[in-house]
Amino acid sequence: MNYFNNLFVRTFRCVPICFMLLLSWQFNTAQAQEANSFLYRITGNGLSKPSFLWGTIHLQNEALFNFPDSLYHYIESADAYAMEIHPDSIVGQSLDYYFKSKKKTTIGQMVDAETLKQLKKKYQSKFKEPIENLTLAEAMLKQNNQAFAKAAGTKKMDTFMDMYLMTISQSMGKEIVGLERVEDRIKLMDELLFNKNPEYVLGDFTDDKTSQQLIKAYLNTDLNAVRNYVSAMPPEVEEPFLSGRNKLMLQKMIPAMQQYSLFTAVGLAHLPGDQGLIQLLRKAGYTVVPVYSKQKIHASKYEPGSMTNVAKKKAADWVTVNLEESGLILQMPGKPSENDVKNTGLKMHMYIDWQENMFYYIMHVVSQEDITSGNQDSMLTAAAIGASKNSSGKEPQLLRSIELNGLKGKEALFSSKEMQGIRLVLFSRNQDLYMLMVGANDSTKLFGTNANRFVQSLQLTAKKDISFITYTDVEELFSIQFPGTPDVNPDGFSEKDESNRHLHEKILYKRAAGSSTETMVKVLRINEYGDFSNDKELMQNIYEGLRGVSVKESLEHIDTQWLQHPAAIVTGKMEGGIQYELRMLKRGGRLYTVWYFDNKLTYNAIAKDAFFNSFALLPYPTMNLRKMTLDSLEVGYFDSLAHFANRWGSDDSTEINAYNPYWALAMETKQLELKPYTWASSDSALLMAMLEKVMLNEKATVIKMAYTVYQSVPRLDAWLQLKESASQLRVRLHKWGSKVYRQQMMGDETALQMPVINQWFDALSIGKKATPLDVTKNTSATVFELLRHAPDEDAFATLVRGLDELPFTRNELPMLLKEAAGKWSRDSSYPNLQDELWDIIDKLADSTDIAAIQDAYIKADAAGNGQSKALRLLVKLGTTNALAFVQKNVPFTKEKEPAVGNFFGVFYQHPEAIAPLLPGWYKLVTDTTYGPAVVMMHQHAQDSNYAVQTPASFQEDVMTLGRNMLQLISRNKDEYYPYMNEVIKALGKLATPEADGLLFDYATKLADTGYIGYQALQQLIDHEVYPTEPIAKYSADPYWRSSLYSLLEENEQVKVMPAKYRTQLMMAEAYLYDNVDDYDIDTLIAVGERELLFMGKKYRFYLFKAGLYEEENKLSYYHAVAGPFALDRNNVSLQEENVYATYLSGDPFDKKNVDKWLKEYLKSLEEEQTEVDAPKEEE
CATH class of the missing domain: 1.25.40 (Serine Threonine Protein Phosphatase 5, Tetratricopeptide repeat)
Structure with missing residues (x-):
């Protein structure tokens, strides 16, 4: 029941937005005097017919509709009528924005509890909704609506001026042209109000005095009064809302005027000024002259076509709307806008009759529970009461049972602040709920001929079966059949950490029209090295997430193979009667999760299996191999790689790296002084561990295939002769004099078998052959033999650093526990061998190893930290036996105390x-x-x-x-x-x-x-x-x-x-200490303050001379700055939250260059923020 009611309430809230969008007005600034006319004739510059421009006011006040007779004449002689926004787009695009745009920030999310309490006390009476649920843009639009409704007085026309002129043009059969898009208008509003104080919008943005002055200026045809009134408009408001929009509208007007005679009606503020439409048209080469008329005719006395012989268009023909997926047919007085709202089951159609100022609305939703004869009356009654309370805050004025064409339902009548009357009719069939709505400012029209025809035309038919289309994704290499075109990356679906730039996510979602069936495919792709084969943590997170949303004990999971790749199948049930199946498939650097949801009442196993069976993986594309020359070395690379880089390191090393969505390539050269024992006793895997971890995946624990290419040395088996396992990595090593070249390729196993991969390895040309390695020793004991016989501490430390790159297995756990419990004379605090060994043990051990770990504790050398490490591991494993051992052996004595912080910290995890x-x-x-x-x-x-x-x-x-x-x-x-x-x-x-x-x-x-x-x-x-x-x-x-x-x-x-x-100065000093993490400032001397433009605004910055002891008893001084601060000295908080300019420079302090340094630093900050804010192209 709650699901159904919430859907209806959410949907109903959006209807008034369609009307409020047209009630905003803006003004412009100008320098020269303007002609006191709102009507202009446009000729010249190749126009075959004249066009016309009229300045409107978006109100219904009857007194404003006394137009010059020339206006009627020009409308009748024109071929088309242009206005700011095409009325037919208002419904669809505004509903799209309301339902489908990104998450909006509400007033309640912007302020703390106390501030919200004060705002509600002052302003809640202006709104029917709780103000904490409104965005600033919605609040402003609603305030405008109320202010202008009040300004319209008691004598009002049926619609506001732009729409009146549009309806008479439409009645003459003229084409209607829109100069702007709804979503652009709303986006501008959001940008203007971003981070604004709600008090500014709720209290001062719109008032009754403003609207009364506007009406007075309009009645006097005083364009100069309008200009003077708004001359103080700030540039950050004027440019986007007037100048910028004027230029965009002009781009639409010019081609339309070349095609036919165009009558353009836009808000009066768009006409005057150097950047107004009048001057922009003149700059474009057109002759624009004002038109004056001595005679005026009120709109109530005008008949379309009375000025000339113009054939009137017949009233709009009614259209039959056949919604096959929803299973209904009805008639509407015009073609409706359609909105299929994501993730809700809502199917909405709306038509607005602007001449009559009425709207007609039909919505179909699939409920999550069956609507039966036993619960129909209560469900429909609750829905009707909920809609009325949401609209007016009161129960319906009328609520009664009805029967129509054999259907039983409910009919309700109520009002809202936007519409005088709303008639709601509800019917149901099984899980399907049908809602018909008629709204009108004149409530007598709610039961008039047109409204009754709309309601009484409803007929329910058999719902059309779901039809599937094949969707192919060449980027993520799969195809599947969806029940319609899927939504790509819909809002609210992603759970990926946005800061993780190494992981790419793509989501495709589609809910079958007229059905509760939902389908989704989510693809996670590792952008660089690695694969998902061993990512147990990610898998566990997915399962935990499913447990959190599934009904208790309904979750079932099996591991399997799907399309010849490792996979898992998960089934379960969610609250509200939802049943689902999820299949996860791992293919190299991609994890595919394929979902199917449906209501338990309509869950169809055959349809579900057909959906999963339609999923297919696409083959990897072919790649073209090319060559490049680096010094005397020839390197092969692929011309279609997403990234290619040449990087020169400070340690006489060169790296060539390349990534694409299918695999990763890397080649590293390093000039080394290799100790003799390294070449004599190690094999390729250990050598790689010693060459730093530059190009190896940190999570890789197994090297699948190790290759060496030295003169005639054959390919080595995997390190420690392990079976081929998860990490798909190919490596070849080459030695040339004192340089070691390491080539490696990572990717899906299938990709690594492609012939072009071996071609890439073969493309390397060095020009000189090297002595082969001695690879006679190939056992895990080799590692500890090397450690015991390391010639010095540096060699010992080098080997310790490489340990975690070696692929130890559970078979070696006894050896690792033995070595970790022993004492190593060369061990240091960092890198610490025991720490490294216990970290490896920690990754390998499980509850079956409790006894072995307890034995290692008993045998551990008292001088080391083996006992503490063993106890920590037992706590982590957490079995009853393990914890009993911990309870017995924790050394709570002063003589044998562990490092308290080190040991007890494990309990946090x-x-x-x-x-x-x-x-x-x-x-x-x-x-x-x-x-x-x-x-x-x-x-x-x-x-x-x-x-x-x-x-x-x-x-x-x-x-x-x-x-x-x-x-x-x-x-x-x-x-x-x-x-x-x-x-x-x-x-x-x-x-x-x-x-x-x-x-x-x-x-x-x-x-x-x-x-x-x-x-x-x-x-x-x-x-x-x-x-x-x-x-x-x-x-x-x-x-x-x-x-x-x-x-x-x-x-x-x-x-x-x-x-x-x-004070600002004292807080500037504090903020500088806060933000400088890498250094300890020993002394800070204030050297001045500056007021400068930064990020488009003027701020104050405080300059310092920062002293650091870099040598004993010697201070070095550097430039430092704190800001930006507001010009009001009482405001001690930093401004521009995302771009703090509080910084300790590495530049030595130079009093003469303080200003130059500051300006260059602020400029670099602005450029960096511009790059951050710029839209990023997806690899």
Whole structure:
């Protein structure tokens, strides 16, 4: 029921937008005096017939419709009528924008709760909808609508001026021309109002005085009065809304005038000024002269064609609308606009009769539940009441049961702020709901001849079967049959992290017309090296997401093969009776997910299987191989690659990289001094590990095929003689003197078998042959033998760095545990061999290895960190036996304490392990070594919703711990105390006078220790306690000043910060310390301020001389700047949120070049932002 009602309410809200779009008015500026005429004749420049220009006002006020007789004459003699927006496009394009455009930001999302409360108090009475649900553009349009409706007075015409002139032109059979598009108009509105203060729109944008002055100027035919009134319009409003639009309209007018005599009626503001249509036409070579008339004829007295013998067009013929997918036939007074709204099941058709100021509307929606004789009355009644309340805030004036052509339904009558009357008729059949609506400003027309004809013409027919079309995607290499043309990347469907530029996503979605069947294909493609074969984390995320939306225990999953590739089939049910099947297929660098959804009542297994069976993979395209020469080296590359780069490194290395959607190529040359043991004892895979990880995928754990090409050395089998596995990687190594060349190709296995791939390898020409490698040793023990016999510490460290590139397997886990438990004399803090080995073990181990890990803990060398690493791994695995072992062996003694932060940090990643362990550790809360970690685990368990029995003494124990830690830290403030932030939070949660008193002691006594004292102060401020001394200390510290100001600002207590720190200069210093992360500024000297244009606006910037100790006892000075700030010095916040210019330069400070440096830096920032904002072409 909620689904059905929400769909109807959402749909009904959009109807008034069609009318409000035409009620906006703008003005222009001009320098010279204008002729006091709104009517102009256009000739010359090759026109065979004259054309005409008229300035309108978008109102219905009867007094404004007293037109010069020349206007009627020109309309009758013209061949076509042009207006700003074609009326037939208003419905379709505005509904498209409402339903299909990107997510809009509402007022409720723009302001905090307190600001929203004040806005609602002042302005809610102006709107029927909650203002927090409106965008700024919608709010402005509604305010304009109300203001102009009030300005129209009680005596109004049936429609506003532009539409009146259009209807009389239409009645004479003239063609109607639109000069603009609806979506462009709305986009301009959104851009104008972007990031504007809602108070500006709700309070000052439109008022009654403005509209009254406009009417007065129009009645006096005073174009100069209009010009003078708007002379102060800001350029950022005038240019897009008037000058820019004038140029676009002129581009449409000129070809139309060359074709026929054109009568153009546009808003009066578009006529005057140097960039107005009058002057633009003259600049284009046309003669434009004003037309004056002594006689005026009111529109109520004019009959179309009375000025000349013009044949009148017959009234618009009614058309039969046959909606085969929806299963209905009816008649409408003209051809309706059609909107198939994405992801809703809505099928909408609307026709607006502008002459009668009425609209006719039909909508079909497939409900998620069957509508039966038992629930039909209640469902239709609820829908009618919901529509009325959404429109007027009241229940319907009339609500009754009706019967039409054998159909039973409901009929309702209500009003809205946009329309005086709305007649709603509802019928249903099975899951299908049909809604007919008639709206009119004259409510007597709701049951007139035309309205009754529309309603009574409804006939239900058999619904047309779903027809499928073949969709072929050459970019993502697949084809499938969709139930119609799919939507590409529809809004609201993507779940990809936008910051991940290495992953490309494409979504195709189609809901079958007149049906609840939904189909979708989603393709994820890795843009560079890698494939999806081993991406267990991604697969797990997909399954977890499905679990979150599926009915409990309905999810079923099987791994299989589909189209000769690894695949999975997932089925399940969702709330609301939705049943689905998902198939995932992995092919090299692409993951295809194919979806089929339907209502459980109509789920058709045959149709579902036909959909999946239509999915096919396309073969990889052929690639043309070319050659290039780099120094004396010839390199092969493909001419159709998406990217090709030559990069010269600082370490005497050269890399040539190329990527395309199917595979990746790379060649690296590196000049090395290779130690003898490296060449004598390693094979190709280990050598590659030592050559830095420049071109290898970080996630790759297996090298599928290793190739060496040295004189006569044959191809090697895979490293450690592993079977061919997931990572599709081909590598060939070449040695030429002191240079090693490594070629590698990554991609789908099928792609790697293409002949052109081997041709690429063969295209490499070095010109000199190298000595072959000694590859006699090829066992995993080789690695540790090399480590034991490494000639020096550097060689040892080099091998350690390469370990994680080697493809260890579970077969080698016992060896790895043995080596990780031992002691290595050459091991260093970084890179640390034990850390590397335990990281490898962590990736390989599972719950079947608990006993082996426990044994490694027992045998671990006491001088190393093996025991701590083993306990962390047991916590991660989390079995009952593992946790029992942890509980027994955690060394809670002063003589054998682990690194507290290192060990207990694992519980953050695995909070499920806390609950069984925590009860035995509560006795340690008051201990200064382990207490903070226990408090952390207690709070993390609560935050993660794991039930833990808390002892009665816990609160008092936390207080005791807090007092003990304060004494300890006060004695030695330079030490690091893990998890003290959790202790401070725990004290804050107590929210007792005693706890606040202890926090006050922390904030006061530790104000010079940085984060501990500041966190205590944060808790006090959250409790509305504002201690003077610590606030003054942290305000004086530039490292904390801006954070403190933001915190006080949120609590509306900025005045408790000393006034001398609440200045732009002081905050500029603070923002600079905040934003310079890579350096510690030792001294900062203010050298001046500048007011400059930046990002199109004038701002203030503060300049500094920043000193850094780069050599002992010697300061080096650099340029630094903070900004932009508003010109109002009371505003201490940075402006231009996305383009902060707070920066410590690497340029040495030069007083003479301060201004030059600043301007160049700001210019570079603007250019960078322009590139960020520019639309990106998709590879």
